[in-house]
Structures are given as structure tokens and as C-alpha cells.
């Protein structure tokens with residue numbers, strides 16, 4: 565399984581650093597996971613080669629480029645149709661309300677929407693994906709990706725609470741948000757993780773490797789990696805736009 569980091573900037577994009585978005589590839593299967601602003605333009609392949617879209621939650625830094633995709637895939641001489649979109653139900657409600665497109669509209673032609681939540685398992689080509697509810701302020705899913713007995717867990721946005729760690733157990737790679745630095749008790753918002761919490765949780769679930777993502781542009785990323793490494797007790801990788809890692 566190959567993961568291209570399209571964007572990993574936390575909360576908002578800056579030039580050269582789109583917000584949350586990845587292209588996950590296994591064989592001929594390509595899935596765009598999280599559609600943060602800047603990621604549609606930054607896909608490393610022609611967007612028509614994307615077989616399906618998975619979105620963790622409704623916050624704009626994870627879904628705003630669904631609008632870019634809608635315009636690019638629909639408003640052209642030969643529109644795409646039936647692109648599978650997997651996300652919590654609330655994502656579809658928000659997107660269709662914003663665009664004022666109901667059943668029977670071009671939005672419904674373009675996307676084949678499938679709500680996902682805790683316990684759901686789907687197959688997209690050569691990839692198996694399982695979902696669980698995360699600790700965030702709106703309905704958010706974490707996802708466990710599997711192919712050829714290799715596994716990755718992606719947190720989306722989350723705090724440390726809830727049962728989601730069970731689905732991350734023993735993964736080869738944990739792609740984990742790290743929105744804060746410093747002590748967990750100093751967090752301004754409980755539904756995100758510090759870099760040290762990311763490291764602690766990755767160690768607790770037995771992740772083979774930790775890749776940090778969702779670090780806001782105003783932080784020194786080296787500090788986040790350092791704090792995560794102290795907690796994980798092993799080297800930590802940073803999700804960098806334009807780079808990829810193999811699972």
C-alpha cells in the first residue's frame with residue numbers, strides 16, 4: 565500500500581502545504597482520503613484516476629475540496645458519474661445543503677454517497693477499509709486500511725477519548741494527527757491530540773511506525789516530531805506534502 569501525502573497542514577492550508585488529504589494506492593486502486601483545501605489540485609495523478617473518495621468529517625479543512633471535485637468532474641463536456649463517496653452522513657447533508665442540490669440533481673449523479681460509521685467495513689478495489697467513531701466535536705470517523713496483510717490507521721481529527729484505539733491495534737503504520745505541542749493539560753481544545761499524546765497512543769496500540777500529520781503552519785514541526793519521539797520511544801516520520809510512504 566502506498567500513501568502519497570497531498571496535504572498535511574493542520575486546520576488551514578498555506579502556500580505549498582494543502583490541508584488534510586492523501587492518495588492511497590494499492591495496485592490499480594486509488595482512493596482520495598480527506599479532501600482538504602488544496603488537495604484536489606495537488607493530487608499526484610489525474611483526478612479521473614481516483615476510484616473513490618473517503619472523508620473523515622465535515623470540517624472544511626477535511627472536506628472543502630469536494631466542491632472543487634464537484635465542479636471539475638461535473639461541469640465539463642463529459643461529466644463523471646457514480647464516484648463512490650464514503651463519509652459520515654453529516655458530510656453529505658452539509659455538502660448538499662451548501663450547494664442546494666437535492667435527490668435527482670447533478671450532485672447525486674456525480675457522487676454515489678455511502679454513509680459510514682463505527683463497525684462499517686467496505687471494499688474499494690484492492691483495499692479493505694474499516695471505520696470507527698473518533699473523539700471530535702462533530703461526527704468523525706477514523707479508518708483502518710488493509711491490503712496484502714499490511715495495515716494503516718488514519719485518525720482524521722481526534723482527542724484521546726473513546727474506544728477508537730481498538731481499531732488501531734497492531735497496525736503497521738499509524739497516521740496520527742498532532743494539532744498541539746506541549747503538555748496535554750494545556751490544550752485549548754480537548755478534541756485534538758498533542759504530539760506527545762500521538763506518540764503515547766501509537767506506542768500503546770503497538771503501531772509499527774508513527775507518521776505525524778495535521779500540524780498547524782504556525783508550529784515548528786521539528787518540535788512536534790521530537791515530542792512524539794520521546795513518547796513513542798522510536799523515530800517518528802513527518803507527513804510531508806509531495807512525499808509518500810509505503811505501508
Ligand SMILES: [Zn+2]
Pocket residue numbers: 574575584623625626721778
Ligand atoms: Zn482538522
